[in-house]
Amino acid sequence: MPDNEIVRGGRLMRKLVWSTMAAFALLGVAAASAQQAQTPRKGGTIRMTGPYAASFGSLDPHVTPRAQDQIVNQAIHRPLYTWDTAANKLALELATDVQSSPDGLVHTFKLRNDVYFHNGRKMTADDVIWSYTRIMDGTKGYPGARYIRVIKGATDVEKGQAKEISGLKKIDDSTIEITLTDRVDPGYYLFPGTTAILPKEEVEKGNFAANPVGLGPFKFKEHIPGSRVVTERFDKFYKAGKPYADKLEVLLMAEAAARDVAFRNKEIDTSILGPAQYVAYRADPELSKGILEVAEMFTRAITFNHDVKPFGDKRVRQAINHAIDSELIIKRLVKDKAYRATSWLPPSSAAFDKSIKPYAFDQAKAKKLLAEAGLPNGFEWELTTSQNESWGLPIVEAIIPMLDKVGIKVKPKLVEATVLTEILMKGEHNSVISSNLTGPDSLAVLRSFYSKTPRTAGHYTNYSNPEFDKLLDAAAQEAELAKRNDLLRQANNLLYEDAPVWFFNYNKAVLAYQPWIHGLQPNPTEITHQYPEDVWVDTRSPAK
Amino acid sequence: MLLVLGRRVANIVPTLAAVIAVIFLLFSVLPGSFISAMNEDGRTTMDPAVMDRMRKEMGLDDPLPQRFVKYLANTAIGDLGTSFRTKEPVTKLVGNRLWPSLKLVLAAMAVAIAIGVPLGFIAALKPGSAIDTISMVGAISGLSLSQFWLGLMLMYLFALKLQWLPSFGYGDGGLRYLILPALALGVGPMALLARTTRAAVLEVLNADFVRTARSKGMSESRVVEWHVLRNALVLVVTTIGLQFGSLMGAAVVVEKLFSWPGIGSLLVDSVFQRDIPTVQGCILLIVTFFLAINTLVDMAYVAIDPRIRYR
Numbered sequence: 001m002p003d004n005e006i007v008r009g010g011r012l013m014r015k016l017v018w019s020t021m022a023a024f025a026l027l028g029v030a031a032a033s034a035q036q037a038q039t040p041r042k043g044g045t046i047r048m049t050g051p052y053a054a055s056f057g058s059l060d061p062h063v064t065p066r067a068q069d070q071i072v073n074q075a076i077h078r079p080l081y082t083w084d085t086a087a088n089k090l091a092l093e094l095a096t097d098v099q100s101s102p103d104g105l106v107h108t109f110k111l112r113n114d115v116y117f118h119n120g121r122k123m124t125a126d127d128v129i130w131s132y133t134r135i136m137d138g139t140k141g142y143p144g145a146r147y148i149r150v151i152k153g154a155t156d157v158e159k160g161q162a163k164e165i166s167g168l169k170k171i172d173d174s175t176i177e178i179t180l181t182d183r184v185d186p187g188y189y190l191f192p193g194t195t196a197i198l199p200k201e202e203v204e205k206g207n208f209a210a211n212p213v214g215l216g217p218f219k220f221k222e223h224i225p226g227s228r229v230v231t232e233r234f235d236k237f238y239k240a241g242k243p244y245a246d247k248l249e250v251l252l253m254a255e256a257a258a259r260d261v262a263f264r265n266k267e268i269d270t271s272i273l274g275p276a277q278y279v280a281y282r283a284d285p286e287l288s289k290g291i292l293e294v295a296e297m298f299t300r301a302i303t304f305n306h307d308v309k310p311f312g313d314k315r316v317r318q319a320i321n322h323a324i325d326s327e328l329i330i331k332r333l334v335k336d337k338a339y340r341a342t343s344w345l346p347p348s349s350a351a352f353d354k355s356i357k358p359y360a361f362d363q364a365k366a367k368k369l370l371a372e373a374g375l376p377n378g379f380e381w382e383l384t385t386s387q388n389e390s391w392g393l394p395i396v397e398a399i400i401p402m403l404d405k406v407g408i409k410v411k412p413k414l415v416e417a418t419v420l421t422e423i424l425m426k427g428e429h430n431s432v433i434s435s436n437l438t439g440p441d442s443l444a445v446l447r448s449f450y451s452k453t454p455r456t457a458g459h460y461t462n463y464s465n466p467e468f469d470k471l472l473d474a475a476a477q478e479a480e481l482a483k484r485n486d487l488l489r490q491a492n493n494l495l496y497e498d499a500p501v502w503f504f505n506y507n508k509a510v511l512a513y514q515p516w517i518h519g520l521q522p523n524p525t526e527i528t529h530q531y532p533e534d535v536w537v538d539t540r541s542p543a544k
Numbered sequence: 545m546l547l548v549l550g551r552r553v554a555n556i557v558p559t560l561a562a563v564i565a566v567i568f569l570l571f572s573v574l575p576g577s578f579i580s581a582m583n584e585d586g587r588t589t590m591d592p593a594v595m596d597r598m599r600k601e602m603g604l605d606d607p608l609p610q611r612f613v614k615y616l617a618n619t620a621i622g623d624l625g626t627s628f629r630t631k632e633p634v635t636k637l638v639g640n641r642l643w644p645s646l647k648l649v650l651a652a653m654a655v656a657i658a659i660g661v662p663l664g665f666i667a668a669l670k671p672g673s674a675i676d677t678i679s680m681v682g683a684i685s686g687l688s689l690s691q692f693w694l695g696l697m698l699m700y701l702f703a704l705k706l707q708w709l710p711s712f713g714y715g716d717g718g719l720r721y722l723i724l725p726a727l728a729l730g731v732g733p734m735a736l737l738a739r740t741t742r743a744a745v746l747e748v749l750n751a752d753f754v755r756t757a758r759s760k761g762m763s764e765s766r767v768v769e770w771h772v773l774r775n776a777l778v779l780v781v782t783t784i785g786l787q788f789g790s791l792m793g794a795a796v797v798v799e800k801l802f803s804w805p806g807i808g809s810l811l812v813d814s815v816f817q818r819d820i821p822t823v824q825g826c827i828l829l830i831v832t833f834f835l836a837i838n839t840l841v842d843m844a845y846v847a848i849d850p851r852i853r854y855r
Contacts, residue, residue, distance in 0.1 A: 053813050053816070053817075054799070054800055054803070054809035054810070054812060054813045055805075055809065055810060055813050057629050057630050058629075058630045058631065058632075063630065063631055064629075064630070138594045138597065139597065139598075139601070140631075141594050141595065141598050145594070158594060209630065209631075209632065224714055224805055225637070225640040225641065225805055225810075226640070226641060226644070226714075226799075226803075226804070226805025226806065226809055226810060227644075227713060227714035227803060227804075227805040228713065228714070251712075251713060251803065252803050252805075253712060253803050254800055254803070254809075254813075255800050255801050255803070257692075257696055257801075258695075258696070258699065258711070258712055258801050258802065258803065261696065261699045261700060261703060261704055261711050261712075262699075262703075262711045262712050264704055265703050265704045265707075265711050267703075267710060267711055267712065267713075416816075417816075418816060418817065418818055
């Protein structure tokens with residue numbers, strides 16, 4: 001076959017992949033618009049599930065960074081920004097307008113005038129200042145501090161050198177000026193649930209986690225630790241006519257098999273599906289009608305430590321990317337519950353390049369690259385892995401024979417998932433297979449490969465390429481969004497070429513839902529994080 | 545009797561101290577730590593200076609013996625520390641789970657005793673009969689069934705197919721929600737109790753004093769009631785005690801499966817998130833429960849069999 005045909009074949013394949021993904025997206029949109037075509041019903045109970053653990057950490061959103069807790073906290077609390085799942089971008093939530101200074105450092109927010117806490121008090125600029133200052137309390141180690149640190153003077157408070165954050169200035173009750181240390185979009189830093197705005201008087205009463213008061217669409221009613229959280233509609237919520245439902249329950253169900261029975265028994269309205277259930281639900285004529293899927297901002301990859309031989313050699317890393325048949329593993333093992341990774345940034349990123357060509361499964365090329373790198377007979381390598389079914393031992397077991405064919409002998413070293421992070425932080429690895437959060441702030445995500453980033457801040461590869469650093473520096477200085485995204489795209493593509501990791505897949509999150517529930521959003525930041533004010537149930541729901 | 549109780553309680557203290565030492569040492573050598581619990585998505589999200597300060601405040605940098613003495617002293621006054629994860633007192637977290645856990649364990653034991661003991665008894669009175677064979681095959685199956693599988697089958701049958709009971713959850717704490725998890729948890733001890741009761745009764749039936757009782761013309765029902773039952777009870781009560789005591793720890797799988805808010809599910813969650821203070825609190829409670837039940841069993845011996853005396 002002439003070369004141009006191979007290229008054409010590749011393009012065809014790419015087109016096919018992208019049209020399939022586009023078709024899925026369209027299906028999602030079609031389903032969403034079909035739902036919107038009906039008039040939302042007021043009333044009823046939404047029954048969501050907390051699938052990630054058998055308990056909630058805390059209902060104080062400043063205390064907990066865990067995805068499971070955010071399911072509830074998104075109903076009770078709100079930060080300054082949210083993620084617009086329809087447009088797939090940041091959106092102002094508690095403010096109506098933001099004006100930015102020409103240097104991109106000072107942002108003046110006009111707060112909404114109709115935002116009330118569940119105790120009836122109106123939210124003002126003071127609440128924003130108090131909440132951000134609380135998050136920076138260095139004696140508590142609040143997880144949101146990593147975001148608020150972008151505000152000028154925040155680290156002084158964290159270190160105990162100041163009582164107030166100098167970058168926060170109240171203009172009047174509904175206007176606040178926020179000065180940042182870097183030219184970044186403040187939305188990325190002020191949309192995480194850990195930066196929610198809380199009422200001082202309620203927090204200071206003590207025992208806030210047991211009696212949380214927020215300004216979200218639902219107010220707290222009851223928490224039975226280890227079982228469920230129940231919330232009720234907040235009538236003074238700032239979005240007119242919302243929320244629709246009277247009640248929202250989040251039921252803890254950590255066991256997938258039990259969740260499956262409960263879902264089929266119509267006791268819950270939504271359920272997260274793993275690979276095995278995904279296959280079963282898709283094959284079922286009824287259940288297959290209620291599946292919502294989205295490419296989440298998680299990239300699964302093998303992180304190589306470039307300080308360890310032979311991973312410092314780009315050709316070796318490229319050889320590994322060529323030697324593994326990723327498509328086959330995704331299809332057979334992951335049961336299509338993933339999209340092939342074609343770079344570090346996920347498809348939902350504005351800097352993602354849709355035209356990028358994935359590493360071809362080509363073991364002859366892999367052998368050639370290894371030979372060029374001085375390793376014609378391959379090498380031995382210990383790969384640290386967890387038990388995870390989608391990005392752990394089963395995947396490693398699948399790549400062992402593939403890599404063996406090019407002379408690379410892989411020995412898996414099994415550790416518990418919690419320990420993975422610690423190994424990476426201490427730099428005690430030569431390679432680790434893991435799932436990595438790769439959104440939504442593409443610049444921050446790519447900083448994990450910036451040579452000056454310390455290891456503990458995520459630079460686990462020790463990858464260093466001056467050209468990449470230069471692109472990132474330029475992007476950080478660029479004020480114009482389109483130009484910045486273009487620079488980030490170039491950096492992301494360069495990264496793909498340099499293969500600092502084995503690019504495996506992007507997680508496809510799958511949410512099963514009952515026919516009576518409407519308005520669910522394909523949220524790529526985390527599919528279980530639904531904005532419940534948009535969700536409604538029709539009269540077919542068995543829950544009253 | 546009171547003296548005996550006092551002595552037993554005094555014995556508990558050193559046992560508990562030993563257990564606390566083992567738990568403490570075990571978790572100090574476990575890989576994964578505070579750092580994993582306090583940071584998110586695979587990177588240090590906390591300021592290293594803040595982390596150092598917190599480590600110091602929590603005393604995590606102190607030498608092991610010093611930390612141990614501090615932990616022991618705090619435990620002695622009922623302070624189990626603060627959870628890494630929720631930043632709440634561990635006593636509160638564990639306390640929240642105590643009643644649901646107790647309820648589940650009591651219900652499971654009730655199922656086990658109500659079915660297991662009579663079944664074993666009847667089987668022993670008619671050894672080799674159809675009822676003996678059936679109940680012993682049932683008991684062996686009950687012992688070999690995994691709680692997870694059994695729980696799923698119960699859910700499938702009683703919730704999904706028959707629609708009699710809810711498949712999961714704590715609901716309003718009512719009986720409807722308790723039945724399935726109690727059955728799933730109770731079948732194991734029930735099977736063991738049936739077998740133990742059968743063995744105990746058979747042994748007593750062959751004893752000399754039973755033959756004597758029969759030979760002096762006592763009716764069979766009186767023999768069974770007066771001599772067999774009481775003498776067989778010592779072994780049965782021992783088994784009940786052991787099962788009862790270990791059930792709170794063994795309930796982990798059932799609690800997780802049925803989303804039951806007990807100690808077990810809190811323990812598993814805390815282990816995975818390296819919330820060491822909570823893990824220690826949970827284990828301490830489970831062990832204390834075990835020791836308490838054992839003490840009660842020791843007391844029961846005295847009541848059942850006057851020949852048993854504690855010095």
